[in-house]
Each structure stands twice: as structure tokens, then as C-alpha cells.
Amino acid sequence: MGSETGELGPISLQFKRHLPFxxxxxxxxxxxxxxxxxxxxxxxxTPNRPEFFKLxxxxxxxxxxxxxxxxVKTGCHWIWETLNMIRKGRGVFSEMGKGQGFLEFSGPELYNSLPSPRILNTHNEFDWLPEKVCTYRNKIIFTTRNPKDVAMSLYNHHINLVMYNYQGESSDWFELFLDGFGTQFVITNITLY
Incomplete structure (x- = not known):
């Protein structure tokens, strides 16, 4: 079921993946x-192999x-780019984009090769962040966006990226969205210091 072909496509290749979504x-x-x-x-x-979430x-x-x-679609990419520009001291977009520091999409060999301080990106919930985030008290930047804008942007994302393979109408997709098919980020059990 779904995209189980040997063709990885440009997104997988960008993230240096060896398995298809x-x-x-x-x-x-x-x-x-x-x-x-x-x-x-x-x-x-998001469509991915379970081992990528575990890693x-x-x-x-x-x-x-x-x-x-x-x-997803709350502006993580643009915040990631902006922070990297600040870190580099230059207003130049990254050649690879957020893929190099995207925890659940790129492999450890890619994000571990980044120089410190690393700007890492994730759509995982807080309880799925690596355990040492709490130990080190790393800085976390949480992005939000108007839910109506998120919905329209995510619908366009789903119909335009082959990894989702969705071809339905926005009204049909919106029912899935409201039903929580993709509510993967819920704030739970956060202790503010």
C-alpha cells in the first residue's frame, strides 16, 4: 500500500535517504x-519509515x-533558515535547506556531521525529543501559525508532493484534517524553567 517503489525521488535524495517513504x-x-x-x-x-522516528x-x-x-506548515523551515543565517553571519539560504538538520527525515550521519551549534528541526511532539534535550536544557523554538493557514498550506503540500500521493478535493481532505489524521504535535507534560 502506498509508495513502496524503488524510486526515492528528489526529497529522499535531498535527505540522503536510502529507503523510500x-x-x-x-x-x-x-x-x-x-x-x-x-x-x-x-x-x-508524515509518511516515513518507523525506524526514522525511532532514530x-x-x-x-x-x-x-x-x-x-x-x-507541519507552521513556519519551521523559515525559522530554521533564519537561525542558520544568524549563526553563519550571512543572509544566504542553506544549499540543502532544513533537510540536513531534520531529525525524523535525515539520518544521523547527516545531522551529526553538522558543526556546532546545530540548528535541528523536528515536527515530533515534545515527549519524542531526544532525552538529553531536558538534561542539557537546550533552547527550543516553538513555531505556531493560524490554523486556517496551516490547513490550506498542508493541503497544498499533500497534493503537490508525490510522497503523500493524495489526489482528493480540499473539502474531502479537510474532513481528514479536522478528524486529526495529522495532529502530530500536541503540547504535553512540558515543565517551564
Whole structure:
């Protein structure tokens, strides 16, 4: 079910992935149009192999790492780019974009090769961040956006990226969205210092 072909496509290649994105959630809209998503530990997530989510939770954290966290399409990419420009002291976009520091999409060999201080990106919930984030008290930048804007941006994301393989109408997709097919970022159990 879903995209189980040997073709990795440009997104996988950008993140230096060796496996294609996969669908194991079996989600369909009311008209039967499927959308590739991953069901992992009871959560519906962006299409990915479960081992990538497991690896992201086991990432080796450095004390000076900064984490950009937020629900998909809330501006994580632009915040990630801005922070990297500040870190580099130059207003130049990264050649690879957030893919190099995207915990659940790139492999450890990619984000571990980044120089410190690293700007790491994730759409994982707080309880799925690597354990050392709390130990080191790393800086976390949480992105938010108007939910209506998130919904329209995410719908366009889903119909335009082949990894999702969604071909339905926005009204049918919106019912899936409201039903929580992709609510992968919920703030729970956060202690503010």
C-alpha cells in the first residue's frame, strides 16, 4: 500500500535517504482517495519509515543544539533558515535547506556531521525529543501559525508532493484534517524553567 517503489525521488535524495517513504496508516478520505501517512506508536505522522522516528528520538544531543519544533506548515523551515543565517553571519539560504538538520527525515550521519551549534528541526511532539534535550536544557523554538493557514498550506503540500500521493478535493481532505489524521504535535507534560 502506498509508495513502496524503488524510486526515492528528489526529497529522499535531498535527505540522503536510502529507503523510500512508506504508507502504513491506510488513511482515505470519504471518497476513497488514499493519502500516504505513517502510523507509528499510535500516532499518525508524515509518511516515513518507523525506524526514522525511532532514530530521531535516539539522536545524540549536544549542549549547544537549538531545536526548531512545530506542527507541519507552521513556519519551521523559515525559522530554521533564519537561525542558520544568524549563526553563519550571512543572509544566504542553506544549499540543502532544513533537510540536513531534520531529525525524523535525515539520518544521523547527516545531522551529526553538522558543526556546532546545530540548528535541528523536528515536527515530533515534545515527549519524542531526544532525552538529553531536558538534561542539557537546550533552547527550543516553538513555531505556531493560524490554523486556517496551516490547513490550506498542508493541503497544498499533500497534493503537490508525490510522497503523500493524495489526489482528493480540499473539502474531502479537510474532513481528514479536522478528524486529526495529522495532529502530530500536541503540547504535553512540558515543565517551564
Amino acid at each position: 512508506g504508507d502504513n496508516a491506510g488513511k482515505k478520505d470519504r471518497k476513497g482517495n488514499p493519502i500516504n501517512l505513517t502510523l507509528y506508536e499510535g500516532r499518525i505522522l 530521531s528520538r535516539m539522536a545524540v544531543v549536544r549542549p549547544d543544539d537549538v531545536f526548531v519544533c512545530g506542527y
